[in-house]
Each structure stands twice: as C-alpha cells, then as structure tokens.
Amino acid sequence: MDTTAFREKLQARALDEGFSAMGICAPDATPHTAQRLSEYVELGRHGQMGWMAERMSWRGSAAALWPQARSVIMLAEVYTPENNPLDVLEQRDRAAVSVYAQGRDYHDLVKKRLKRLGRWMVEQTGAEIKVFVDTAPVMEKPLAQAAGLGWQGKHTNLLSRDLGNWFFLGSIFTTLDLPKDAPETSHCGNCTACLDICPTNAFPAPYQLDARRCISYLTIEHKGPIAPDLRPLLGNRIYGCDDCLAVCPWNKFAVAASEIGYARRVGAPHLAELAALDDAAFRTLFSGSPVKRIGRDRFTRNVLYAIGNSGDPALIDAAKPHLNDPDGTVADAAAWAISRLS
Structure with a gap:
C-alpha cells in the first residue's frame, strides 16, 4: 500500500473525528526516556505514585511495551477553557477545580474517539492496533514531542505553537510502518x-x-x-x-475546544x-x-x-x-x- 497516501487519509479522518492534531513517531524514538524516568524515581520525586516505578522497562520504551509495533500515532485533543482559570483563586469561599476536570472524564471521551479511528484503520488496512490514553505504561509526552506535536515546556507539560498547552494526548500503536514526523524542539526561550x-x-x-x-x-x-x-x-x-x-x-x-463534553x-x-x-x-x-x-x-x-x-x-x-x-x-x-x- 502507499503509506504516504494512507497517512494523509488518516490525518484527515483524525480531524474529522474531532482530534486537533496528529503526529507519528517510531516506537524507539525516545531513547533517553528510560534513563530520565529512572533518575526521577531514584530521587523520589514521584512521591506516592508507586505505579511509576512499576514496569519501568515498558514505561521507558514504547518498543518494549509492544515489540510488534512499527509506528506510534500521537493525537491531541484540545480542552481550552472559556474563562481564565486563575480568576477563581481570588474567590476564597469557592472551590477551584482544574479545568480538565470541570467537564466529563477525558479518559472516556478520548478513548472512544481513539477506538473509532482505530477501527477505521483496521478496516482500511487489516493492521493490528492498540489504543492508549493514560491506561498503560506509556510515556505520552516524550512520544508526542518525538511525533512533532509539541514540546515539553519548563513546566514539563506538553505545549504547542498551534494549540497552546490545553490539550489531552492519546496514542494508537500499530503494526503499520507509516511515514514519521520530525520531532519538535523547545521554544520556551528565556521565559520562566x-x-x-x-x-x-x-x-x-x-x-x-x-x-x-x-x-x-x-x-x-x-x-x-x-x-x-x-x-x-x-x-x-x-x-x-x-x-x-x-x-x-x-x-x-490556543484554539477553542469543540467537544461539548x-x-x-x-x-x-x-x-x-x-x-x-x-x-x-x-x-x-x-x-x-x-x-x-x-x-x-x-x-x-x-x-x-x-x-x-x-x-x-x-x-x-x-x-x-x-x-x-x-x-x-x-x-x-x-x-x-x-x-x-x-
């Protein structure tokens, strides 16, 4: 099959499904992740999140998580707030809830979208897939940077020149060997x-x-x-x-969120x-x-x-x-x- 042509169809389909951006990297595109994760855990900076220390061989390498995978498709979905979330901090008798948790659980919304896109891929190509959104030992942010979606800023969150930093990430691992995107580099400059x-x-x-x-x-x-x-x-x-x-x-x-959820x-x-x-x-x-x-x-x-x-x-x-x-x-x-x- 013409993988370049299919990639274009896949990106169009992803946008039609409601995703905001798509990028593709190789499963082994983040070779430094394992070492950085190990150092993070050794310093104890993960606190009580013991799951970060579990299955570190998988978490540190997408290639180890599923050796049959040839491509990792990273997808972004924006949830940009309509109001400045800092305003509520001045209302001391009211509760401040993080923007991402003010609506429906993004795990459910993104997962359903990933599954629909994945089913379409299988129907089109017969390839095997696995979809993830915070449901497996996958280091999504380094993979998203390797796929060109954005870069991990000084706050360690992913941000994008096109989307800002209000977006969720989901991934589709596939046995298809698709054309890869160039990784993104940091554009934080001197900003702190x-x-x-x-x-x-x-x-x-x-x-x-x-x-x-x-x-x-x-x-x-x-x-x-x-x-x-x-x-x-x-x-x-x-x-x-x-x-x-x-x-x-x-x-x-940042662009406005389109998902009513x-x-x-x-x-x-x-x-x-x-x-x-x-x-x-x-x-x-x-x-x-x-x-x-x-x-x-x-x-x-x-x-x-x-x-x-x-x-x-x-x-x-x-x-x-x-x-x-x-x-x-x-x-x-x-x-x-x-x-x-x-």
Missing part, C-alpha cells in the same frame, strides 16, 4: 512564567518537576495528611492546579456546600467526572484545607461536623481549618 507562578516551588529547575510539592499531585494522588507547611499554599484549589498552564504565553495561539459542569461551587456532601451526594455530583476517582474522604480533606485558607470565620460551622469524621485525615483537616479561622 510557569516556574515563577508555582505556589509551592515544585520545579527544582526548568524542565524538572518534584511531584511531592505539586498541588495537582497533592490534591489528587497524595493519600493521607498533606504536610502542614504546604497546606496554606494550596489556597482554594481542591482538585488539581492550572497556574503553570494558564500563564504560558503560547496560549495566545469538556464544557464546564462543576464551575466554582461554594466550599460550605462541598463540605456538606456525604459519600452518596459526592458520587452523584461528580458522576462522570475525574473528581470522583479520588473518593469522598480525600476530596473532603481538600475542601477543609481550602476552608482553612479562606480567611472567612463563617465557614467554621462547615468544618465543625468533620471533627469526629471516621477518617482520621479528614478530622485532622477539620481541626486545622478551624484553628486557622479562629
């Missing part, structure tokens, strides 16, 4: 906006992240109490953090209302949302830290019922919040 704005100084150096100080990690992945010296720095962020993404100058080229469902709810949620109400409110996966206890812990940071003594009444919470971390967060407001 993303490093300067980080509330917790989570970047030891440009292009390096210590997850143990990252608010996204602390509010989503970290189990148990958060260190007392970091709690005041969380502000009213109860799920994730968008600061380093929001200030990137390349966002002036990414539209705001959660918004910026009152902290008092969130503190009153029991497990059933929590699950109902965040049904179909990424927020649901952290569970009621970790969520309530985050809400109570935000209440403690609100500066509003009227919120003491919202924290008091949790002083005797069955979860010790929640009870500790309630006591901390009340002591801050008193």
Whole structure:
C-alpha cells in the first residue's frame, strides 16, 4: 500500500473525528526516556505514585511495551477553557477545580474517539492496533514531542505553537510502518512564567518537576495528611492546579475546544456546600467526572484545607461536623481549618 497516501487519509479522518492534531513517531524514538524516568524515581520525586516505578522497562520504551509495533500515532485533543482559570483563586469561599476536570472524564471521551479511528484503520488496512490514553505504561509526552506535536515546556507539560498547552494526548500503536514526523524542539526561550507562578516551588529547575510539592499531585494522588507547611499554599484549589498552564504565553495561539463534553459542569461551587456532601451526594455530583476517582474522604480533606485558607470565620460551622469524621485525615483537616479561622 502507499503509506504516504494512507497517512494523509488518516490525518484527515483524525480531524474529522474531532482530534486537533496528529503526529507519528517510531516506537524507539525516545531513547533517553528510560534513563530520565529512572533518575526521577531514584530521587523520589514521584512521591506516592508507586505505579511509576512499576514496569519501568515498558514505561521507558514504547518498543518494549509492544515489540510488534512499527509506528506510534500521537493525537491531541484540545480542552481550552472559556474563562481564565486563575480568576477563581481570588474567590476564597469557592472551590477551584482544574479545568480538565470541570467537564466529563477525558479518559472516556478520548478513548472512544481513539477506538473509532482505530477501527477505521483496521478496516482500511487489516493492521493490528492498540489504543492508549493514560491506561498503560506509556510515556505520552516524550512520544508526542518525538511525533512533532509539541514540546515539553519548563513546566514539563506538553505545549504547542498551534494549540497552546490545553490539550489531552492519546496514542494508537500499530503494526503499520507509516511515514514519521520530525520531532519538535523547545521554544520556551528565556521565559520562566510557569516556574515563577508555582505556589509551592515544585520545579527544582526548568524542565524538572518534584511531584511531592505539586498541588495537582497533592490534591489528587497524595493519600493521607498533606504536610502542614504546604497546606496554606494550596489556597482554594481542591482538585488539581492550572497556574503553570494558564500563564504560558503560547496560549495566545490556543484554539477553542469543540467537544461539548469538556464544557464546564462543576464551575466554582461554594466550599460550605462541598463540605456538606456525604459519600452518596459526592458520587452523584461528580458522576462522570475525574473528581470522583479520588473518593469522598480525600476530596473532603481538600475542601477543609481550602476552608482553612479562606480567611472567612463563617465557614467554621462547615468544618465543625468533620471533627469526629471516621477518617482520621479528614478530622485532622477539620481541626486545622478551624484553628486557622479562629
């Protein structure tokens, strides 16, 4: 078959499916990933994310994950917010939820799109495929840079001259040997906006992240109490953090999201209302949302830290019922919040 012609058809089909951009690299196009991952884990910067240390041979090499693959098709899907996500940080009695979690769970939306595109590929070529979106030990950002979609900025997230940095990544591994794209290089220049704005100084150096100080990690992945010296720095962020993404100058080229599923469902709810949620109400409110996966206890812990940071003594009444919470971390967060407001 004419692989060049098929690649053009594939790209057109991908855009028709709703993806924003496509690039292709070889499975072995990121030879330095394994060493960098090993160094990251050895420094302990992955925190409690033990899964990063598991299957490191696969995570460090897409070629090892599926030796039969000849091409890795990387796809980007934008979720650009309509409003500045930094504005809610000034509303201390309200909760700040990361933009990507304000709508439906992107795992479901991107995965379905990947499967549709993959089925079309199989019908057209008979090739074998595997699709991934945060569901396997795949280092998506290095592969996306190798495929020319963008580059990992100083905040370690992927950004693009055409899309900004508000986009998800998905991948299709295939036995087809398709024409490859040239890798992208960094265009951050002397800019340090993303490093300067980080509330917790989570970047030891440009292009390096210590997850143990990252608010996204602390509010989503970290189990148990958060260190007392970091709690005041969380502000009213109860799920994730968008600061380093929001200030990137390349966002002036960001395109609007076309997937209606990414539209705001959660918004910026009152902290008092969130503190009153029991497990059933929590699950109902965040049904179909990424927020649901952290569970009621970790969520309530985050809400109570935000209440403690609100500066509003009227919120003491919202924290008091949790002083005797069955979860010790929640009870500790309630006591901390009340002591801050008193």
